[in-house]
Every structure is written in C-alpha cells, then in structure tokens.
Amino acid sequence: xxxxxxxxxxxxxxxxxxxxxxxxxxxxxxxxxxxxxxxxxxxxxxxxxxxxxxxxxxxxxxxxxxxxxxxxxxxxxxxxxxxxxxxxxxxxxxxxxxxxxxxxxxxxxxxxxxxxxxxxxxxxxxxxxxxxxxxxxxxxxxxxxxxxxxxxxxxxxxxxxxxxxxxxxxxxxxxxxxxxx
Amino acid sequence: xxxxxxxxxxxxxxxxxxxxxxxxxxxxxxxxxxxxxxxxxxxxxxxxxxxxxxxxxxxxxxxxxxxxxxxxxxxxxxxxxxxxxxxxxxxxxxxxxxxxxxxxxxxxxxxxxxxxxxxxxxxxxxxxxxxxxxxxxxxxxxxxxxxxxxxxxxxxxxxxxxxxxxxxx
Numbered sequence: 001x002x003x004x005x006x007x008x009x010x011x012x013x014x015x016x017x018x019x020x021x022x023x024x025x026x027x028x029x030x031x032x033x034x035x036x037x038x039x040x041x042x043x044x045x046x047x048x049x050x051x052x053x054x055x056x057x058x059x060x061x062x063x064x065x066x067x068x069x070x071x072x073x074x075x076x077x078x079x080x081x082x083x084x085x086x087x088x089x090x091x092x093x094x095x096x097x098x099x100x101x102x103x104x105x106x107x108x109x110x111x112x113x114x115x116x117x118x119x120x121x122x123x124x125x126x127x128x129x130x131x132x133x134x135x136x137x138x139x140x141x142x143x144x145x146x147x148x149x150x151x152x153x154x155x156x157x158x159x160x161x162x163x164x165x166x167x168x169x170x171x172x173x174x175x176x177x178x179x180x181x
Numbered sequence: 182x183x184x185x186x187x188x189x190x191x192x193x194x195x196x197x198x199x200x201x202x203x204x205x206x207x208x209x210x211x212x213x214x215x216x217x218x219x220x221x222x223x224x225x226x227x228x229x230x231x232x233x234x235x236x237x238x239x240x241x242x243x244x245x246x247x248x249x250x251x252x253x254x255x256x257x258x259x260x261x262x263x264x265x266x267x268x269x270x271x272x273x274x275x276x277x278x279x280x281x282x283x284x285x286x287x288x289x290x291x292x293x294x295x296x297x298x299x300x301x302x303x304x305x306x307x308x309x310x311x312x313x314x315x316x317x318x319x320x321x322x323x324x325x326x327x328x329x330x331x332x333x334x335x336x337x338x339x340x341x342x343x344x345x346x347x348x349x350x
Contacts, residue, residue: 004266023266064268075264082257086250087278090297092240098278103261104271122266 003130004106004122007076008142010154011116015073024063030070080110080118099131111135117142182304184345185239185281185297187312188247191329192291194255198332199247201239202345239281239297254295258285275305284309292316308348315340 008017020026066072080098087098101108102125109127111119111134119134119142146152189198258272276283277300284296284305294309294316296302319337320326326334 020266024268025266067263072264075260079257079260079264082253083276086253087276089242089246089250090239091278091280092242096278096280098276100277101261101273102275102277103265103273105267106265106270108261 001127002124004124005120006122006137007073007118007120009077009080009118009120013077013081015077018069018073023066025066026063027066027069027072029068031068076120077118079108080120084110084112100129109134111138113138182302182349183238183299184302184308184348185299187297187341187345188251188293188295189312189316189332190251190255190293190295193329194252195329196248196251197330198337199244199251200338200341201241202342203238251295254285255293258287258293286310286313288313302348304348308344311344312341315344 002022004023005018005020007015010016018027067075083101084098088094088096097112099110105125106122107125107127109121109123109130111131113119117138119138121130121134123130184202186199186201188196191197261273262270272285272287274285276285280300281297282300282302282305284298284302286294286296286306286309288294294312296305296309296312298305302308315337316332319334319340320332323334323336326332
C-alpha cells in the first residue's frame with residue numbers, strides 16, 4: 001500500500017498541515033502573495049537540511065509539476081465540502097458521514113473529528129479504509145502535540161498568531177511523524 | 182445489495198435521467214415547524230406510529246435538488262482528476278459514505294452513469310455497463326430522441342426496471 005499525502009484542515013477551512021510521499025505529481029510552492037505560507041507544507045523536495053543524492057535527483061525528474069500548493073489545498077477542501085454536502089442531502093440525515101472516494105489512480109480517505117478538524121489521506125486505489133489510521137493520528141500525536149500545546153492558538157487572528165501557530169503545528173507533527181512511521 | 186437510484190448526466194453536467202428504486206424513506210423533517218409538528222404528533226394518541234422511519238436508503242428529494250447535485254458531481258468529477266497525486270488519473274469512480282455508495286461510470290463520449298446503492302453492492306460496475314447498453318439500445322436508437330435532452334422513453338424505463346430487479350440477486 002502506498003500513501004501519497006496527508007492533509008489536515010482546521011475548523012476555519014484552512015490547511016494547517018500537509019505532507020506528501022511518493023508523489024509523481026507534486027504541488028508547486030504557493031504563488032507569491034497567496035494566503036498560504038510555505039512552511040505549512042512539507043514537500044519531499046523541500047530539501048531543508050537533507051542532501052539530495054544523485055539517485056533522488058534522477059527520480060525527481062520523473063515527476064510532473066502539479067498545481068501551486070495554495071490552489072491544490074483549496075481544491076481538495078472544495079471536493080471534500082461538495083461531496084460531504086451531497087452525501088448528507090442524498091441520505092436525508094445530517095449525521096451521514098462521507099468517508100472516501102476512489103478514482104483510477106488514488107483513493108481519498110476522510111476522517112472528521114467532532115471539533116471539525118478534517119484529516120485527509122490519499123493512498124493508492126486498492127487500499128482498505130484508512131479512517132482508523134487517521135483516527136489514530138488524531139487521538140495520538142495530534143491531541144498530544146498540537147491540541148495540548150499551549151503555543152498553538154487556533155483562533156487568533158493576524159499574521160503574528162498565524163505564524164506561531166503554523167510553526168507549532170509544523171514542529172510538533174514533524175516529531176510525531178517520525179514516531180509514527 | 183439494493184439499488185437506490187440511477188442518474189444519467191450528459192456531457193454538460195445536466196441531469197437527463199433520474200429514478201429512485203426501492204429503499205426510499207420519507208424525508209426527515211428539517212424545518213423548525215415540521216419538527217414542532219412532529220413532536221406534537223408524537224405526543225398525541227398516534228404516538229405509536231413513527232412519523233419518520235429511519236431506514237437504510239436515500240431520501241426522496243425534489244427534482245431541482247437532483248439537478249443541483251448532478252451539476253456538483255460533474256464539477257467534482259473534473260476536479261478530482263486535477264488534484265491527483267500521480268500524473269494521470271480518471272475522475273472520481275466510487276464515492277463512499279457510511280450507509281450507501283455512488284458508483285460513477287463515464288463513457289468515452291462524456292456521459293456519466295451514476296448508480297446509488299447499498300455499500301455491499303459488489304456488481305455495481307457491471308450493472309452500470311448494462312445501463313449503458315440499455316441507453317445505447319433504447320435511447321440512442323430512438324429516432325425521436327434529441328441529444329443532451331431529458332430521457333422520456335418508456336422502453337428505457339422498462340429496461341432499467343428489469344436491470345435493477347435482476348441486480349439484487
């Protein structure tokens with residue numbers, strides 16, 4: 001099973017965490033002047049502190065340029081929202097949860113927490129449901145390192161608060177990330 | 182293994198065929214007034230009979246709501262292939278929720294057949310293939326049919342009923 005990406009959205013519909021693995025189409029850095037900061041996303045080819053080997057460089061040549069990250073994040077959230085609303089409307093129940101969709105080349109898994117954080121994972125299309133894994137991510141590292149982190153201020157407005165928040169999430173999930181794999 | 186509904190969406194995103202089959206439950210009341218009436222009724226002598234039966238299946242919606250959803254699905258289908266993590270991807274093929282799933286089959290000519298069914302429906306793809314056959318036979322060969330327009334062919338309806346009836350076994 002291959003996992004391509006993890007997105008976490010907060011209750012303000014903002015992407016607060018992104019990490020990708022093994023993608024052959026990679027999001028590009030956000031456009032200048034966009035609302036997303038670069039340090040939300042953890043691209044494989046960010047290259048901070050890691051030295052690219054010849055092999056890695058060659059591998060990267062096989063990748064295709066994707067959308068700018070801010071646009072990608074918006075589209076992913078848009079799909080989530082549209083499908084969630086459609087599923088709710090079709091079932092006639094507000095409690096009905098949209099859980100996953102599949103295309104020919106990837107599968108999209110969604111876990112929404114009661115506090116409206118959306119955990120999204122993209123995997124290869126044959127994968128079983130990964131909602132359990134997403135729930136584990138929430139219950140384990142996310143609660144321990146982000147929710148209980150006094151430096152994370154979810155609702156503070158302004159660039160100042162946003163910066164510290166993003167830095168907090170970033171640092172914390174970096175550590176949890178290595179722990180989880 | 183229940184088929185709840187079938188949609189046919191033309192290449193512009195318009196809904197040209199929509200039918201619900203079995204497993205439909207009355208719409209749960211949403212507005213405040215309805216909820217109030219429901220609670221009043223449940224207090225009255227008829228309280229034994231449930232006002233809304235919650236069962237598996239999908240709600241009966243208005244024609245307009247189906248049109249809007251078909252348009253949304255058309256847009257989402259296009260976006261899902263753009264946000265793919267790998268170089269080439271089709272649009273969305275299966276949408277899963279807790280109690281039902283939607284299987285989408287897009288033909289080479291851009292027409293989308295959508296099957297809404299219970300989650301344990303394992304032959305959804307082959308059912309859609311049969312729907313496509315019925316469409317080719319009963320709609321495309323119909324000299325009175327105008328392309329991209331809503332389907333009003335009794336022959337197609339009859340074929341659809343037969344396909345749905347056979348699919349559950």
